[in-house]
Amino acid sequence: xxxxxxxxxxxxxxxxxxxxxLFSQVYxxxxxxxxxxxxxxxxxxxxxxxxxxIRVLAASSGGSVENIRTCNNGKSSFGVAYSGNVYxxxxxxxxxxxxxxxxxxxxxxxxxxxxxLIVKKNSGIKSLKDLEGKRVGVGNAGSGAAANAELMFKYxxxxxxxxxxxxxxxxxxxxxxxxxxxxFWVFAGFPNASVLEVALQEDIQLLNxxxxxxxxxxxxxxxxxxxxxxxxxxxxxxxxxxxxxQDAALWIANKDVPDDVVYNLLKxxxxxxxxxxxxxxxxxxxxxxxxxxxxxxxxxxxxxxTKFWKEKxxxx
Numbered sequence: 294x295x296x297x298x299x300x301x302x303x304x305x306x307x308x309x310x311x312x313x314x315l316f317s318q319v320y321x322x323x324x325x326x327x328x329x330x331x332x333x334x335x336x337x338x339x340x341x342x343x344x345x346x347i348r349v350l351a352a353s354s355g356g357s358v359e360n361i362r363t364c365n366n367g368k369s370s371f372g373v374a375y376s377g378n379v380y381x382x383x384x385x386x387x388x389x390x391x392x393x394x395x396x397x398x399x400x401x402x403x404x405x406x407x408x409x410l411i412v413k414k415n416s417g418i419k420s421l422k423d424l425e426g427k428r429v430g431v432g433n434a435g436s437g438a439a440a441n442a443e444l445m446f447k448y449x450x451x452x453x454x455x456x457x458x459x460x461x462x463x464x465x466x467x468x469x470x471x472x473x474x475x476x477f478w479v480f481a482g483f484p485n486a487s488v489l490e491v492a493l494q495e496d497i498q499l500l501n502x503x504x505x506x507x508x509x510x511x512x513x514x515x516x517x518x519x520x521x522x523x524x525x526x527x528x529x530x531x532x533x534x535x536x537x538x539q540d541a542a543l544w545i546a547n548k549d550v551p552d553d554v555v556y557n558l559l560k561x562x563x564x565x566x567x568x569x570x571x572x573x574x575x576x577x578x579x580x581x582x583x584x585x586x587x588x589x590x591x592x593x594x595x596x597x598x599t600k601f602w603k604e605k606x607x608x609x
Contacts, residue, residue: 324352341561355434
């Protein structure tokens with residue numbers, strides 16, 4: 294009888310502990326530098342997840358490439374990364390890193406991130422090649438912005454001919470205004486807050502990137518990039534539309550995150566209430582939709598995401 298009571302007591306203890314353990318599971322979501330778009334998205338998802346009894350911790354990070362590495366090794370469960378960086382990581386093409394990051398999966402699309410290269414109107418800089426010998430802010434070290442700047446300049450044979458400065462957007466904008474930079478690179482949705490601020494104090498010009506890079510064959514080598522037009526008057530003093538290119542900012546996950554967690558998060562985020570909440574946090578989320586949920590995705594999906602997107606008819 295004592296043995297039966299002991300077994301029953303053990304079962305009760307297990308039954309009580311198990312749900313608590315499940316609820317106490319915390320999924321780290323790596324965003325980006327403080328004040329950046331990535332971090333806004335990570336924080337928004339953390340808030341929505343909490344309302345749906347899923348514990349997601351939004352953590353700042355260096356950005357896209359760092360997020361891929363931490364998602365791959367399991368130090369982060371989720372992250373934000375550019376499609377091109379995910380593609381390069383999978384295929385061992387990251388800059389100075391031939392490792393293949395095989396444990397990263399895509400969950401869905403967040404927004405398009407256009408390349409924007411800002412110079413002063415009176416600088417005489419009309420093309421990327423004119424930046425030879427110039428000081429260029431290229432983004433935080435370890436960020437997708439910096440990785441894509443290096444990719445672009447290296448392809449044109451310019452990386453060793455410019456003077457790259459690894460600064461975040463705010464730091465680069467300040468350095469640009471103070472005359473410490475000749476140009477700075479932004480790889481984020483427009484209008485970008487740092488560029489808006491600069492344009493109110495300086496006469497700026499955005500370089501036309503698409504034509505120069507297309508002629509050089511850059512987009513054949515990097516097929517995940519898409520053409521985009523930055524409309525005239527996006528920034529003060531920008532009188533003409535500018536042709537550029539964009540990558541897709543994607544939601545990524547470690548492949549071992551449980552399918553039901555990924556599925557339920559997608560269900561919460563892509564509900565009408567979830568999408569409204571995302572836009573309230575950052576207007577780049579206006580690009581999120583069920584129909585466009587896999588925009589720019591060229592690498593494998595998480596199995597929980599596959600289930601969700603099949604149910605929504607996005608995957609046939």
